[in-house]
Amino acid sequence: MTEGLADAPPEPVGGAPLVLAVEHVRVTRQGRDLLDDVSLHVRAGEHWALIGPNGAGKTTLLTLAGALGHPTSGTVDVLGHRLGRVDLRELRQHVGHVDPRHRMLGDATVREVVLTGLTGSTDPVARWRPTPEQEARADLLTASVGLESRREGLWSVLSQGERGRALIARALLVEPALLLLDEPATGLDVAAREHLLDTVDALRLAHPEVASVTVTHHLEDLPASTTHALLLRDGRVAASGPADEVLTSELVSAAFDHPLAIDRVDGRWRARSRPRTTPR
Structure with a gap:
């Protein structure tokens, strides 16, 4: 799929191949760290959610995953090719990007x-x-x-x-081996959102080898087929791993600095406020 791209490192031993490897990345703009020591590994067939409050660094991380920019430090390998050693325009031809602001x-x-x-x-x-x-x-x-x-x-x-x-x-x-969805449910009413998420679930079944990364602010916008999640807060990783281990009341509440109750019904997540506990 990516023939002609140079500087491809060897595939990892064991497990599905890595399609995205972000290692200890920092992105600094105008003296401010947008990302600080962020790592993310996405393998073929995995479907990751990037979740966090506004300004957490989700869009910046998705920009690196889409070969649309370089980190200030650390390394990013997209489809086995390291940013900084490959023609980004050619690499981007092998990454699918869905942006509702098209x-x-x-x-x-x-x-x-x-x-x-x-x-x-x-x-x-x-x-x-x-x-x-x-x-x-x-x-x-x-x-x-x-x-x-x-x-x-x-x-x-x-x-x-x-x-x-x-x-x-x-x-x-x-x-593409990697599909990036940047807040795909933005601006949709409930029926349109459900239709879109049903479409994403169906396509993931039809293309089991494709990996995906979805950025969202809302757990309700995640397809049931989501396998992994990364929580960001203030440009740093708050939690990362299998979705059911990361999308918990405790971890999501900490990432958003707000008491939330998280549950999963029919494969879909939802969040609601819960009363703050006050110390005695």
């Missing part, structure tokens, strides 16, 4: 938007034409996210939920 200069059909996954552009590229095979795969993925009947619909008239599902199809078009 902006286009013009208007385009769902099919055209999905096909921009091949060109890596926000808008269709003039004079570029997909092959029949590429177009057929785009149509197949569009159908897999429930948008077959909207294939020729214009982006400007799609609902926010339909746009989110179209962007998932776009990201999958390059057959």
